[in-house]
Amino acid sequence: MAIERIQTTCVYCGVGCQMILKANDGKIVQTLPADGPGKGKLCIKGWSMHEWIQSPDRLTSPLIRNSRDEPFKEVSWDEAFDFIAERTKKIVDAYTGDAFGVLVSAKCTNEDNYVLQKLARAVLQTNNVDHCARLCHSSTVTGLAKAFGSGAMTNSIDDFDVADLFFITGSNPTEQHPLIGSRIVKAVARGKKVIVADPRDIDIAKLREVHPENVIYIRQKIGTDVALLNGLMNIIIQEGLHDEEFIKERTENFETLKEKVKEYTPSKTAEITGVAEEDLKKVAKLIGETDKVSFVFAMGITQHTTGVDNVLSVANLAMLTGNIGRPGTGVNPLRGQNNVQGACDMGGLVDVFPGYQKVADPSARAKFAEHWKVPSLSDKPGLTVVEITNNAGEQIKGMYIMGENPMITDPDINHLREAFGKLDLMIVQDIFMTETGELADVVLPSASFAERDGTFTNTERRVQRTRKVIDPPGEAKPDWWIVGEIAKRLGYDHLQYQSVDQIMDEIAELTPIYGGIVFDRLEEGTLQWPCPTKDHPGTPYLHKGQFSRGLGSFNPADYKPPYEKTDQKYPFVLNTGRVLHQYHSGTMTRRSPTLVEQGNEAFVELNPKDAEKLGVVDQEMVKVSSRRGEISLKARVSEIVDQGEIFIPFHYAEAAANALTIRALDPSSKIPEFKACACRIEKY
Numbered sequence: 001m002a003i004e005r006i007q008t009t010c011v012y013c014g015v016g017c018q019m020i021l022k023a024n025d026g027k028i029v030q031t032l033p034a035d036g037p038g039k040g041k042l043c044i045k046g047w048s049m050h051e052w053i054q055s056p057d058r059l060t061s062p063l064i065r066n067s068r069d070e071p072f073k074e075v076s077w078d079e080a081f082d083f084i085a086e087r088t089k090k091i092v093d094a095y096t097g098d099a100f101g102v103l104v105s106a107k108c109t110n111e112d113n114y115v116l117q118k119l120a121r122a123v124l125q126t127n128n129v130d131h132c133a134r135l136c137h138s139s140t141v142t143g144l145a146k147a148f149g150s151g152a153m154t155n156s157i158d159d160f161d162v163a164d165l166f167f168i169t170g171s172n173p174t175e176q177h178p179l180i181g182s183r184i185v186k187a188v189a190r191g192k193k194v195i196v197a198d199p200r201d202i203d204i205a206k207l208r209e210v211h212p213e214n215v216i217y218i219r220q221k222i223g224t225d226v227a228l229l230n231g232l233m234n235i236i237i238q239e240g241l242h243d244e245e246f247i248k249e250r251t252e253n254f255e256t257l258k259e260k261v262k263e264y265t266p267s268k269t270a271e272i273t274g275v276a277e278e279d280l281k282k283v284a285k286l287i288g289e290t291d292k293v294s295f296v297f298a299m300g301i302t303q304h305t306t307g308v309d310n311v312l313s314v315a316n317l318a319m320l321t322g323n324i325g326r327p328g329t330g331v332n333p334l335r336g337q338n339n340v341q342g343a344c345d346m347g348g349l350v351d352v353f354p355g356y357q358k359v360a361d362p363s364a365r366a367k368f369a370e371h372w373k374v375p376s377l378s379d380k381p382g383l384t385v386v387e388i389t390n391n392a393g394e395q396i397k398g399m400y401i402m403g404e405n406p407m408i409t410d411p412d413i414n415h416l417r418e419a420f421g422k423l424d425l426m427i428v429q430d431i432f433m434t435e436t437g438e439l440a441d442v443v444l445p446s447a448s449f450a451e452r453d454g455t456f457t458n459t460e461r462r463v464q465r466t467r468k469v470i471d472p473p474g475e476a477k478p479d480w481w482i483v484g485e486i487a488k489r490l491g492y493d494h495l496q497y498q499s500v501d502q503i504m505d506e507i508a509e510l511t512p513i514y515g516g517i518v519f520d521r522l523e524e525g526t527l528q529w530p531c532p533t534k535d536h537p538g539t540p541y542l543h544k545g546q547f548s549r550g551l552g553s554f555n556p557a558d559y560k561p562p563y564e565k566t567d568q569k570y571p572f573v574l575n576t577g578r579v580l581h582q583y584h585s586g587t588m589t590r591r592s593p594t595l596v597e598q599g600n601e602a603f604v605e606l607n608p609k610d611a612e613k614l615g616v617v618d619q620e621m622v623k624v625s626s627r628r629g630e631i632s633l634k635a636r637v638s639e640i641v642d643q644g645e646i647f648i649p650f651h652y653a654e655a656a657a658n659a660l661t662i663r664a665l666d667p668s669s670k671i672p673e674f675k676a677c678a679c680r681i682e683k684y
């Protein structure tokens, strides 16, 4: 068989680098970079993509069991569908509506996500449809929609090449978005400036050792972001460095903001955040005096009980200084997973249909009901990820989980295990058996991104093709096909498609921001939404001349400390996150020999002064516990973390950081506070 080289999109982070998968005799043998958002480069995760796709661990057959005490047995698709249909009908008939929770997936294609949310809404009669965006950027969507009228990254990755200054807070781009991180590193080498505000002294902050004149690092205490941002705005206004013309022409509610930030004097801000007054002044002056500032953030900002307030405060600072609606500026939340933007766009959220059309809007409901050929659709926003499992066994009797592994990625997994145990039916659909699949009644094998066609939408709203390179293993099938067959067994005939371009045509018809995005156009290039018509070129940056909501809205916020306080028993604040060589729950990266060799072991970062007090030395095993669980792992003694704070990456099932984290939620976005809970460390 001839060697084939097929271009597709990386399935890991939200940068959406393009890659060539090289196949020989039906096997993928190599990954090569292609031109795209990564500018013809890949990070180490991208380069080693081919290593896990043909793993012998791939699921190859549907699995069912009649009781959770029994082992799974391999069955045909027909048997699996009959099993699912019988049990699902029982639940739907017994508990009219809202008895199911459905998780779509930031790893699956737009088409997969569209069909699964359609199944939830049209067939299972519920808006209980959500996914891990709830756990990473729901506060971004809520906050930016309130401030600007659109919850997405405002500018493009290419804009990072023309920004004068980056204000990076709660984002570790060289590890989480390496091809964005490298652009920023190159910009600094060209003389551009960076301010890093982060509780951890991350690699990008260490650039100050090479370029001391271009890089400022400030270390705020975990969970004090609102105070920090208010304090900076206070100084900017006091110094007259705000953009009066922009504020007057393009925004509303400035006076309320001004009154609020007056309270955050440099001395009060320094006391709350731990950042010295002179550093606050230096940073504020630099932001206020620079023409094009790009505000970059990620989950260090969003994953708090004050996540929406944090995002609103970044938006306030950007508007205060006129840094919206121009190239090289903007509020740029970096999306974690390859298609978390697309899964949101496709209506994988509890209160919106595809394209953020609200379920509460009667005209939107009527439009979707007519196209989906159902008498009506629910106007009641559904339960979010954490609320679904909080209600397991009570309101929620069944769950359908596609491509997510909450037993590693969701907070307080000991509680989660109990919750899953209360379900009458748990369906998991994935490419590997996961920690979540092990608890299910049914596990369905799906095709990986390299074994089917589709689209992903990256962090900058760019819709890109993913293409079939090889056949899926065994009986594995594309997710959209599986969902369509389940719908058919449940008596619904409007979820069967011959190919993914038919699904994309339906998305375009019903979703104004995707109105001009069809497969033919994506063969010729990529498109950034909003792209309302077939002749629209797409939109590289948002809010030019006018915000999506008209005037930009200042929304002042007050500092509130993290939900769980430290005390004598639990004196450390735990921060969780990711590392360069692993991705999310590790199902793919932990099967890649190259990445495993680079680091495949859990660790807890601990400041040397704390280590000394505890008598702990570097690489020693320790026990870390919270009010919810305990794990054992190696101590990494390092000044990367401040005294009183610790950091654990969440990828590792054998020492799962989320056994410790808390289910406390931001009140409006319902994001859990992954970035702050109280812990204890003990020596063995």
Ligand code: SF4
Residues within 6 Å of the ligand: 010, 011, 012, 013, 014, 015, 016, 017, 038, 041, 042, 043, 044, 045, 046, 047, 177, 178, 179, 180
């Ligand atoms: Fe893939 Fe992200 Fe690495 Fe690019 S930067 S190769 S998208 S993991």
